[in-house]
Amino acid sequence: MNMPTQTLQSEQGDVRLSARKQPFNLLRWFSLISLAVIGTVAVALGAVSTRFVITESVQRDALLTSQFIQAIASAEVRHVSIPHVRTMGELLDPRQDRNFPDVDPLARAAARGEFLDHIEHLPDVILANIYAPDRTVIWSTNPALMGTAIHSDEDLEEAFKSRIPVSASYHDVDKSRMEQKFVTPPEYIFIENYIPLFDADGDKVTAMVEIYKEPRDLIDRMERGLLLIWLATALGGGLIYLGLYWIVRRAAILLAAQQKQLITNETFVALGEMSSAVAHSLRNPLATIRSSAELALEFDAGAARKNINDIIGQVDRMSKWVRELLQSLRPLNDEAEPVNLVAALHDSLMAFEQQIAKASIQVEFAPATTPMVLSQQVQLSQILNSVLSNALEAMDKGGTLSIRLESTDDQTVSVVVSDNGKGMTAEQRKMAFRPFFTTKQGGLGVGLVLVKRIMERFGGAVTLESREGEGTCVRLTFKLTP
CATH class of the missing domain: 3.30.565.10 (Histidine kinase-like ATPase, C-terminal domain)
Structure with a gap:
């Protein structure tokens, strides 16, 4: 009763064993692993290149904006004849007018107005704010922000402490930030620049200019650059993958052919050894049988003659087989x-x-x-x-x-x-x-x-x-x- 069950279990075990011993598919595993590795590297390179292009573009724009604002400030101060005023930063805060009783308020307002007009009409500007050292907005293109104190802006604090221009790029408006109150909301990406203005000695930040820009031309160039980066990355990764796949495919085909040839050679060697031994062992008995049949044919002219001829014919056919077999196995x-x-x-x-x-x-x-x-x-x-x-x-x-x-x-x-x-x-x-x-x-x-x-x-x-x-x-x- 147990024998059929044991036999069935044994056969099932053999099937499972043969299933586990499937040959290693080099091409399939290479195609999957190489695709994953090349894809990961390509995406990483694309991401790094994209980040680099965006960062460099934003920093370059911020540098140019900062240099332009500071140049305007210096130029306007040179055209103003106000005693004891050496930088534009000293003119921007109206609350400081009382510190200069000997200066005509209209002259200070006129000088300040010229600078602010330049700021307001800069290309691609969607919002401009000016902060006093106490982080109060003393002027803005959005009148609703004037007089607002900003104390939770990390970029603003960094610009005041480091005394260098600080820039950042955004895709979405952060509604939690009080200073991002745009009259005209940005469409895609906008750049925030903090440009410090100093006193005459260059040690103290007397005002901070905040410029929000949505530079159309720069954005278009960045988009084209990013598109080219991802196209080049995809094309390069694809070419590398296809090249390596072709090489490995050729190698897999060559290995399969060599393996097949090796199996064939081993089969021929085994058959050759076996067949050569059998053929050589058959030659002498066949020759003896044919000689005996020919001898019998000379002495028997009766009914057995046909049978003897059949024997000779079959022996000749077997001899031909032996010759063909030996010839096919000869190197x-x-x-x-x-x-x-x-x-x-x-x-x-x-x-x-x-x-x-x-x-x-x-x-x-x-x-x-x-x-x-x-x-x-x-x-x-x-x-x-x-x-x-x-x-x-x-x-x-x-x-x-x-x-x-x-x-x-x-x-x-x-x-x-x-x-x-x-x-x-x-x-x-x-x-x-x-x-x-x-x-x-x-x-x-x-x-x-x-x-x-x-x-x-x-x-x-x-x-x-x-x-x-x-x-x-x-x-x-x-x-x-x-």
């Missing part, structure tokens, strides 16, 4: 030499002349050129004989054997052998070049295997196309002699 180490392809084809057709005539097969072969190909005379004859033999055996009475030469380029030439025989199924086509697979009764299944090995040995190739009931077409591609 191919000979060097290539120029061989006349058309002459070799004519010789092979002559060898099958009787079989062609007996089967009433029509041969179509009219070469226009006589190319010289890289091969070996003996092995080329073996290739052609094997292909022609398969084609003739596939046809019944009255078939057509077509042989033509096709020149694909200056370095190769192809021999196309076609028949209108019984053809092959899709499954048979897949198995055609595997060792010991054959569709012929009494065949050994090493003919096409040997053809493929010899063609590849000399830098050529063989392909097969076939449809059941329509025929088969074998293409042999040879390298031309230089």
Whole structure:
């Protein structure tokens, strides 16, 4: 009762074990990991570059704005004739007018008004505020802010303490900040600049100018720059990914081909050792059987004569198998030499002349050129004989054997052998070049295997196309002699 259960559990364990031992898919894992790594690096580079462009653009604009404001302040002071007043910062706070009783209030107001008018009409300004040292707004383009004390602005505090221009960029209005009360709200991005104005000694900040700008031209340039950065990052990352993917794909294909070739070589080595031992062991018994049959044939002229001839015929067929098997397993180490392809084809057709005539097969072969190909005379004859033999055996009475030469380029030439025989199924086509697979009764299944090995040995190739009931077409591609 327990045996079937144990067997089922064992089979399930084997299935799970085989599922766990799936081969490592180099291309798939590389494509996923490399895509993640390259994508992360590309996004990081894009983000860093974007941040750098925005920061540099904002700081550059802030520097130019600060220099412009300070230049205006210096110019306006030089045009004002007011005693004891040396900088524009000393004029901006109206509450300080009482400290200068000897100065005409109208003169101070006129000088202050000229500077503020320049500030108000700066290009791209959406809000301008001026702070006294006590953080009170003493002037603003938004009258609602005048007289408001600001004590929670970190950038303002930093500008007063560091005594250097401070800038920042925003995408959204911070409603919690009292100073960001825009008459005309910004549309996309706006820049905040704090520009300090000093006393004559340059030690004390007498006023702080706050400028909110929405520079259209700068924003357009920044957008184009960011677009180019992300396009370049995406294109560069994509090219790197595709280049590495192509290299790894070629490597994976090469590794798979080498692995397949290694398995094939190991299979041939094992089959060679086994088959060579079997073949050599069969040769002597076969020779003895044939000799005995021939001897019996000389002494027996009766009814057993037909049986003895059958024995001799079967022994000859087995001997042929042994020769083909040993030949297919023999290493191919000979060097290539120029061989006349058309002459070799004519010789092979002559060898099958009787079989062609007996089967009433029509041969179509009219070469226009006589190319010289890289091969070996003996092995080329073996290739052609094997292909022609398969084609003739596939046809019944009255078939057509077509042989033509096709020149694909200056370095190769192809021999196309076609028949209108019984053809092959899709499954048979897949198995055609595997060792010991054959569709012929009494065949050994090493003919096409040997053809493929010899063609590849000399830098050529063989392909097969076939449809059941329509025929088969074998293409042999040879390298031309230089």
